[in-house]
Amino acid sequence: MVEQRGPHLVVFTGAGISAESGIQTFRASDGLWADHPIEEVATPEGWRRDPERVLRFYDQRRDQVRRARPNAAHRALASLEQQGFAVSIITQNIDDLHERAGSRQVLHLHGEILKARSTLDPRICYPLPRGGIRLGDLCDKGSQLRPDVVWFGEGVPHFMDACETVARADLLLVVGTSLAVMPAAALLEHTPLDAPCVLVDPEARALAPPGTTALAQPAGRGVPTLVRHWKREGRLWLPETLLSEA
Template sequence: MRKLVVLSGSGISAESGIKTFRDMGGLWEQYDVTEVASPQAWENNRQLVLDFYNQRRKQLFESEPNPAHYDLADLEKYFDLRIVTQNVDDLHERAGNSNVLHLHGELKKVRSTVDPTLIYEMDHWELKEGDICEKGSQLRPHIVWFGEPVDAIMEAAEVVSQADIFVVIGTSLSVYPAAGLLQYVSSSVPVYIIDPGSPEYQSSPSIHPIKEKASSGMKILKKKLLQEA
């Protein structure tokens, strides 16, 4: 089976109603993202950080995968498919994808503040002050915050370097280090970029833009890939 590697971003989740920080509006309009998503924020105003991620988690529990997620899952029948995602939701997994690498953490997981290897699944949306791990420390969102290292990036680079086909969907390729993954793709590998705008990439014969939203773009790409399979 040929190796199909997909880098996904917020654009694919947006069609499921998952809002980015800048889209959340309301209370959050008065805050900079680093005030709710950084180690400093956690130290300065823990309740604010908890409230922010509780709202995001509640939104995720109320959301469902969309056709783009399901089309990707269906491609596992025909390709050795790996997904590297910038998204912290679990919509790829819920659609049926079995091999997903989360660069920036997972919203439905929390971890110990004294032992980062103690990670727990959340089956409800609210994390509260006083929720502790087995070692007695406060639990925090299992999210890579601004100022923290993206530990999964080297694993992602290795996955991307093995691609026979590389797909970028729902990301403008402007968020680093994830955007730098494109440089690990072999020059002979076809690259399909699904985005309705104009992502930041250098044009080359191997890059094939599909200027559509995630769901419509995936239908086009899926048909093409299956015709060539």
């Protein structure tokens, strides 16, 4: 195992990083919500009304995730950790692309599509290496299995863990998110005052909160560029010439 060294890089990723691997986002004009109303497939009420429809929807998403492959941004972050840097990833994404790229410290705020969990006890989860979930698939306690994802109107069980991770950051790298989804967007408020924050996104200049450095590039270009600088220098830093030209 490679020994990790400080300082601590915390990475907060959103749908934009996975979109470059071909996974549809929810908010794009041609995204998933265009054909699937939120209230029907991503709420507890929708599950109670028509669980079969919800299961079909997530089966389709699961197939899409299995076909996708990690892109240059996922691979760059994993390579930084493998070189010995202390890297913690917090993601809003429910895919496993960070893990498949090789990252080991990944916290999924909104659950994991490749897992099923009990409707009775959320602590009971099962991996789904293949196939999906059907009505009648039960957990060990006899309750119906559901996707291990956080639906609208549900709590985010790992949010406090994410806040504690961000509070230990020496640099916060935000990638591919509009910072519009709460409570995840509030994570930035827990960043230490002396920790720089960088947002990598094609619309970064418009999205970046005050005090955040904007790198207006796609994840697959901006993240590897930063990682190359950090690996060459052996430390986390912000190359001003690069950021000013972005």
